[in-house]
Amino acid sequence: MAEVGARKKLRQRRGADHARDVILDAAASVFAQKGYYGTTMEDVAVASGYSPAAIYKYFKNKDDLFSRLWNTMADRLQEIFDESTRLPMPFAMRLRWMVTRASQLLETSPNLLVAFIAQRPYAARARSNLEKQALRHYRSHQARIIELMESGIAEGVLREGGAADYALLLIGLLYEFAHRWVSEDGQIDVRQSVDRIIELFLRGAGHGS
Amino acid sequence: MAEVGARKKLRQRRGADHARDVILDAAASVFAQKGYYGTTMEDVAVASGYSPAAIYKYFKNKDDLFSRLWNTMADRLQEIFDESTRLPMPFAMRLRWMVTRASQLLETSPNLLVAFIAQRPYAARARSNLEKQALRHYRSHQARIIELMESGIAEGVLREGGAADYALLLIGLLYEFAHRWVSEDGQIDVRQSVDRIIELFLRGAGHGS
Amino acid sequence: MAEVGARKKLRQRRGADHARDVILDAAASVFAQKGYYGTTMEDVAVASGYSPAAIYKYFKNKDDLFSRLWNTMADRLQEIFDESTRLPMPFAMRLRWMVTRASQLLETSPNLLVAFIAQRPYAARARSNLEKQALRHYRSHQARIIELMESGIAEGVLREGGAADYALLLIGLLYEFAHRWVSEDGQIDVRQSVDRIIELFLRGAGHGS
Amino acid sequence: MAEVGARKKLRQRRGADHARDVILDAAASVFAQKGYYGTTMEDVAVASGYSPAAIYKYFKNKDDLFSRLWNTMADRLQEIFDESTRLPMPFAMRLRWMVTRASQLLETSPNLLVAFIAQRPYAARARSNLEKQALRHYRSHQARIIELMESGIAEGVLREGGAADYALLLIGLLYEFAHRWVSEDGQIDVRQSVDRIIELFLRGAGHGS
């Protein structure tokens, strides 16, 4: 947004923490739009109002910058998934709680979440360290969700067999919903969608009878 | 004379077509492994056995090469989705046919499919022409699947309301399955999974009662 | 010498070997003038008439380019030192042969030799791999020269004791001569100097009596 | 009042001088270890305990900092060489005095000396101002040493002819000894080596007979 030439004006002493945050925000936005490889440090610099050199004062390198963002989101999700298996509530409520919390991330940190999601296809055939780290996180998420499903089966809310498949179903629904939410520019009502997602998850599309 | 010339031209044509195919195959494999940005024309050249310069005889540039691949997959999928609404069969069979055909792509062209999937997150906030084109394709796929869902509703197999949501559910399942298939290196049995996907789609995970 | 703008004209197809040699020559000259750190790849590019990118087609990186040059000279010297201990001649002749050959390098490859010499101080407290490799070479040279000295002692031409010191004396003379030769721009007659060096080495500056 | 002000100024002066010295010491150590180009102002800052910005309060820039160090050593050497021609003693004693004093610098300021030596190869083909200045110093040193040699000839201690060559011999010995001393990490006994250097200088390596 800001012109490169206008950079000088920003010589404000606002403190390192502030700079860190500003840069992270800007980076999240740019990474979400163009992906890791499509984003240049100059992009981040322009978006943040700092110079590329300044960014290196706060982050070791591009990888570091990206993976800090990525890990933030991975950790937030992990926390949600972890808690959803720990909460002392019946399965149905825990499920709803989890879906709600996860969906809210779309509203609070859409950029971060998109950057997170966009990285996933590359993780599948992990090559770089970044990708290997990502793969580990994705697997860890999956594991917790499977656990959640198992407790649902134990409680008799879910049918027997295939906890892994139920996890696949739920993750698919969540990712797909995120995709749609983004591609419709956040126009979809999240709260309402949570109900729909849960219903689809539990009853599927079939007529049931 | 003319005969010979024609024959030669034919041979050349064949040669040219052959080269084209070889390059496309090689490119699909490399793009799938390293993604668009991670792949260099040198990579494609080495994988295809041609020189980088030769590739430019057959494709305008890297974008062109990639988007031809991408479109190939997009078209194949489109065809499947189109046909699944046209086939003179009951919904249930058309659904199974569609899921089967789509899943088979994993076995016949996994590389192409991965490359196709990896592109999706960026399409959501389309910037470049490549991405805009992609977005159009994804939307077109979605439209057809919604149509399919509507016929399912009309036939009374699917519950009333929310064809778009059912599409979201099915697409989510398909993508997620593809993800898992790739990250487990194709070890999953596709045919068996088709049943599971359809069941999950129709009945969800819930106990039903 | 050549302007950057003039680069385009050089688009000649002269073969890879030719390019290699041209670049090596240019690099030797620039490294000799400005040292490893003071030399940029752009410097080498301009001096060679190629673009920086072209240089990377022939050499992996700056280190590679430099160490190839450096090793060439190190190996030539090693060869001279090695042979000076092997030749079936009396010590005096072998010594003369060695000093002659070494001195000639000044005339045939002054740039290379200067680049080689300039690197030595850094090798002393070797940090980088380049420097460690250099240190090994310098030590290996020294070892051979000490051997040569020992044979001189054995033949009774050199006084007893202190082969290592004699090596120090000779190496000091050679390096110092090279220094002077370079700083007087090659105006000194090499052949004549050989006699002088050998005399100084054998008799020192003292009056003797 | 004026008194107090003056005292404060003095203290500040002292503080400033102290800082200057601390920085110079730190810089000498770092330059000696990594060379001019290999050393960053950040390195100097860390080694000195000050911030990079602080260094600029005491020195105009990196070049200034380095050349002050360099000149310090150049001047100390110059002083030694100067005095060695002036001292009212016979040549042999003046020579010993000079070699002793010069060698002691290795023990008192090894870092400075290494930095000084490392600069020499580039001075030969002086380009920058730094190098031209250096060249002037080296030449001036040489001139004095030649003078010393001439007095040795005049006294009949050195053979006729070739004062310049004798200077080359002595300088070569001194530099080479410094090299060895550094590369053996200061393990060599300096006092003992002085005798050896003088003997080699006067008698060479030859058997004499």
Next chain:
DNA sequence: AATGAATGAGTGTTCATTCAT
């Protein structure tokens, strides 16, 4: 007296792309 915060100007290196042969 000292520094935290910031940047301009490079530096090595990569890569898509071109073109004469």
Next chain:
DNA sequence: AATGAATGAACACTCATTCAT
């Protein structure tokens, strides 16, 4: 039909240097 040879335009990253506080 194919490529060897070459480069312009970027890109990640570094570093000497400045300046308000």
